[in-house]
Amino acid sequence: MYYFVLIMIGSVSAVFLPSAVLIGCGILPTIAVFMVAEKQNTAQGIVMFNFNIIGISPHLFTLWSQGHTLPNVINILHDPATWTVMYGSAFLGWGFYIFMTFIIHNVIVLLIENKMNSIKKQQKSIISKWGSEVKAAATQKNDPQAVATNGFSNG
Amino acid sequence: MDNTLKISFSGNETDREFAISPDRPLTKLDAASAKAYEANMRAGEAQDKGPAQPATQKQSINQKLFALVCAKEVCPKLNMIRVTKGFEKKNMMHPVDWGVIIWPADGKEYIAIIFEQPSDAPEKVMEWLEKPFTPFNDENITSFIKGTLPVLQKLHSARLSHGNIRPTNLYYKDRDKRSVVLGEAVSSSLGDEQNAIFEPIERAMANPYGKGKTTIKDDLYSLGVTAAFLALGQNPLFADQSLTSSVSVDALDARTHKHLYQRINFGSFFATASRIKVSPRIIYLFRGLLEDNPEDRWGLEELEAWATGKIPHVNQPNIHKNDKGVMYKEYSHTNLKSLTHAITEDYVDGISKLFSGGFDTFIKARIIDADSDTISLDKIVGALRSSTGSMKSDVHLARVAMTIDKRAPIRYKRISVMPHGIGTLTIKSLNDDEDVERLCEFVQNDIFSFWIQQDEKRQDQHIKMASLLKKHFLKQAFSEGIEKGLYILNPNLACLSEVLQNYCVTRPTNIVYKLEEALKKDKKIDLIDQHIAAFISAHMNIPQSWSAEVQLDDKDEKKFLTMLRFLSFTQETSSNNDPVPTVCDWFARRLDKNIIHFKSKDRKKQLIKKAQKIAKKGVLKPMLETLDSAEEKALDQQEFNEAQKKYVDLEKKIILTNKDQIKYASKNNPFGWQVANFVSFALLVMTIIMVMKG
Numbered sequence: 001m002y003y004f005v006l007i008m009i010g011s012v013s014a015v016f017l018p019s020a021v022l023i024g025c026g027i028l029p030t031i032a033v034f035m036v037a038e039k040q041n042t043a044q045g046i047v048m049f050n051f052n053i054i055g056i057s058p059h060l061f062t063l064w065s066q067g068h069t070l071p072n073v074i075n076i077l078h079d080p081a082t083w084t085v086m087y088g089s090a091f092l093g094w095g096f097y098i099f100m101t102f103i104i105h106n107v108i109v110l111l112i113e114n115k116m117n118s119i120k121k122q123q124k125s126i127i128s129k130w131g132s133e134v135k136a137a138a139t140q141k142n143d144p145q146a147v148a149t150n151g152f153s154n155g
Numbered sequence: 156m157d158n159t160l161k162i163s164f165s166g167n168e169t170d171r172e173f174a175i176s177p178d179r180p181l182t183k184l185d186a187a188s189a190k191a192y193e194a195n196m197r198a199g200e201a202q203d204k205g206p207a208q209p210a211t212q213k214q215s216i217n218q219k220l221f222a223l224v225c226a227k228e229v230c231p232k233l234n235m236i237r238v239t240k241g242f243e244k245k246n247m248m249h250p251v252d253w254g255v256i257i258w259p260a261d262g263k264e265y266i267a268i269i270f271e272q273p274s275d276a277p278e279k280v281m282e283w284l285e286k287p288f289t290p291f292n293d294e295n296i297t298s299f300i301k302g303t304l305p306v307l308q309k310l311h312s313a314r315l316s317h318g319n320i321r322p323t324n325l326y327y328k329d330r331d332k333r334s335v336v337l338g339e340a341v342s343s344s345l346g347d348e349q350n351a352i353f354e355p356i357e358r359a360m361a362n363p364y365g366k367g368k369t370t371i372k373d374d375l376y377s378l379g380v381t382a383a384f385l386a387l388g389q390n391p392l393f394a395d396q397s398l399t400s401s402v403s404v405d406a407l408d409a410r411t412h413k414h415l416y417q418r419i420n421f422g423s424f425f426a427t428a429s430r431i432k433v434s435p436r437i438i439y440l441f442r443g444l445l446e447d448n449p450e451d452r453w454g455l456e457e458l459e460a461w462a463t464g465k466i467p468h469v470n471q472p473n474i475h476k477n478d479k480g481v482m483y484k485e486y487s488h489t490n491l492k493s494l495t496h497a498i499t500e501d502y503v504d505g506i507s508k509l510f511s512g513g514f515d516t517f518i519k520a521r522i523i524d525a526d527s528d529t530i531s532l533d534k535i536v537g538a539l540r541s542s543t544g545s546m547k548s549d550v551h552l553a554r555v556a557m558t559i560d561k562r563a564p565i566r567y568k569r570i571s572v573m574p575h576g577i578g579t580l581t582i583k584s585l586n587d588d589e590d591v592e593r594l595c596e597f598v599q600n601d602i603f604s605f606w607i608q609q610d611e612k613r614q615d616q617h618i619k620m621a622s623l624l625k626k627h628f629l630k631q632a633f634s635e636g637i638e639k640g641l642y643i644l645n646p647n648l649a650c651l652s653e654v655l656q657n658y659c660v661t662r663p664t665n666i667v668y669k670l671e672e673a674l675k676k677d678k679k680i681d682l683i684d685q686h687i688a689a690f691i692s693a694h695m696n697i698p699q700s701w702s703a704e705v706q707l708d709d710k711d712e713k714k715f716l717t718m719l720r721f722l723s724f725t726q727e728t729s730s731n732n733d734p735v736p737t738v739c740d741w742f743a744r745r746l747d748k749n750i751i752h753f754k755s756k757d758r759k760k761q762l763i764k765k766a767q768k769i770a771k772k773g774v775l776k777p778m779l780e781t782l783d784s785a786e787e788k789a790l791d792q793q794e795f796n797e798a799q800k801k802y803v804d805l806e807k808k809i810i811l812t813n814k815d816q817i818k819y820a821s822k823n824n825p826f827g828w829q830v831a832n833f834v835s836f837a838l839l840v841m842t843i844i845m846v847m848k849g
Contacts, residue, residue, distance in 0.1 A: 044828070046832055047828065051838070061847065100831035102827075104826045105827055119808050119809050126805075130754050130755060130756065130798045134754075134802050
């Protein structure tokens with residue numbers, strides 16, 4: 001499968017060589033991230049890939065509109081702005097990923113903490129009214145040791 | 156200054172008032188466990204009080220009075236006082252009245268019993284047991300017997316006995332010392348004041364406090380010994396000496412002890428009175444009254460016959476053929492009864508002696524005619540060999556002793572007790588932990604039950620007591636235990652609680668009012684008291700459930716409500732309707748710490764507040780009802796169960812939230828990259844569209 005994809009990419013690249021050269025040059029930061037990142041954590045690479053494509057796509061359309069030839073590709077690549085846009089968007093994608101995960105993590109932590117505080121407040125209110133004796137049943141249910149001593153252990 | 160105590164005695168019984176003079180002691184009238192003081196009836200009270208009084212109490216009081224002031228521990232015979240205070244007082248010092256007084260010297264309460272003085276200048280026939288006095292001639296002895304006979308007959312008809320007949324409890328009625336009057340018999344029920352020489356063999360073998368109640372036959376034996384003293388003019392045990400001062404207690408005990416063995420071996424008549432030089436008629440009297448077998452001993456009929464000049468039948472003295480006997484512990488034993496008593500007296504040595512090899516054969520060989528009519532040697536040998544592996548040797552010894560000597564006291568370790576003496580022995584045992592432990596062992600090892608099994612006749616009479624001992628002595632619970640047994644066995648005993656040490660409470664309905672007084676003096680005292688609870692429980696019909704779940708070692712919280720319930724019951728039952736605000740206040744102040752059965756704090760606070768408000772009225776019952784409402788308790792439990800369920804649900808929610816936290820709150824949470832991915836893809840699509848549009 002892996003080889004089949006490589007052969008397909010190779011074949012398509014041979015047919016669309018100018019586009020392939022442009023994309024190949026522009027996508028390098030994403031490839032680097034994919035290569036460096038752990039196998040399980042491909043999310044950062046995907047986000048970066050999307051942003052990288054955003055940076056490549058205007059130049060790709062310019063290439064197709066000016067003529068799909070190798071000299072045109074070389075002209076486009078000669079322009080430093082092309083590299084800045086392509087690699088800058090990739091860098092933005094990397095930053096965007098870090099920013100989003102940070103924000104989402106903190107929002108979730110805040111929400112869970114609020115929920116936990118609300119539950120504990122309710123429990124405190126029950127204890128203040130009924131005393132710590134009210135905890136006995138809950139403790140018994142949640143204490144695996146107690147269950148085991150009652151002869152109902154799974155072992 | 157008027158230094159007399161004005162005492163209104165037993166108001167609803169007689170309405171009489173007496174004054175006791177604490178500064179005028181009458182030492183010559185002292186009893187063994189009570190001090191005598193001059194007393195007189197309040198002016199204007201000596202006359203007949205009218206038709207409200209029972210006829211027996213209308214008799215005029217001509218003699219001077221005196222009061223015996225008794226400590227509550229000696230347990231005066233209150234029932235006997237109630238019965239005999241109307242009796243004619245010509246030949247015996249029967250009580251005139253009784254009551255509880257506050258003694259000015261220490262502020263404590265004592266029971267005071269009023270008597271008529273025997274004469275204007277009271278004098279005992281014998282001041283102490285070794286002091287010689289002018290011997291009585293035959294005529295005086297006969298006159299003494301004739302005077303005492305109606306007293307005993309009257310007591311017997313009232314199902315009572317004297318129990319204190321001895322020369323040190325006889326008073327001259329006149330200055331000529333021709334006639335005497337019997338001393339009092341009610342100031343103590345412990346029985347220790349009666350020296351063993353005046354007791355039949357079996358009672359003499361028992362512990363001084365374990366002799367139990369006397370019978371008329373015991374009185375007749377004491378009368379015989381007393382007559383012997385009167386005839387001799389001194390103690391027969393010291394007949395070989397002319398004493399001018401009292402001997403030491405140890406010397407008296409040693410002689411009495413030796414005398415007991417002489418009595419067991421040769422018979423009481425032979426050991427006590429056979430050498431006294433009197434007329435044959437008096438000798439017959441001694442023989443009839445000093446007969447050791449109670450069935451053969453003269454009864455009141457025989458004594459009456461003797462008093463009228465007849466000579467009733469007497470048994471021939473039974474001197475054993477084998478006079479040499481077996482030597483053991485300084486004494487020669489010619490019969491098994493004597494040897495068994497010696498062995499049980501020193502039970503540690505006795506056990507090794509009894510169970511050493513060949514002891515049964517030794518008995519058979521040496522004691523030829525040992526009570527062959529009443530004791531089967533085969534049975535004894537059987538008992539000796541009946542020991543099972545698990546039976547303790549001291550229990551075995553007790554059983555063997557019972558088999559050998561059926562009439563003897565029940566002997567176990569240092570206990571030697573007559574069946575009715577267990578109550579009084581318990582009073583004395585309470586002061587010593589070892590004694591209490593031994594008494595509980597006595598019950599636990601079924602010693603008393605085994606004694607009952609020895610004779611079918613004992614079943615009806617004593618089986619109730621055996622179950623009572625087992626039921627209470629061994630039950631370690633609040634208001635139970637040896638304390639409850641103590642008050643059941645000694646119904647006249649005042650409550651021995653330390654809280655009530657200054658008071659003499661003989662009726663449970665009084666207890667709450669005495670506690671009120673005690674608390675007014677000292678608010679620090681603790682009402683949660685085993686003795687008070689046991690006293691109330693023993694005297695009143697208290698439902699078992701009130702204290703069934705409260706253990707002795709439980710914290711005070713559990714005992715608190717039980718005590719409140721007990722005292723509320725006594726106040727409710729009492730005819731006195733006075734409030735007890737201090738007692739109520741004592742409970743009210745401790746409600747917060749001790750009312751633990753309400754789980755809802757709000758409800759508890761609310762009810763406590765309500766109870767504290769009620770407490771001000773001084774009635775315990777409504778206070779208890781508020782705190783012990785079944786309806787409130789059920790509601791509380793129901794709400795508690797609901798709260799507990801809610802708490803468990805919340806606990807489950809916490810577990811789920813914790814799982815969420817682990818899942819979503821980590822920095823690699825899927826939400827973060829999913830959102831980033833989605834936004835970046837949307838931006839890509841928008842860019843492509845924008846670029847394509849140009």
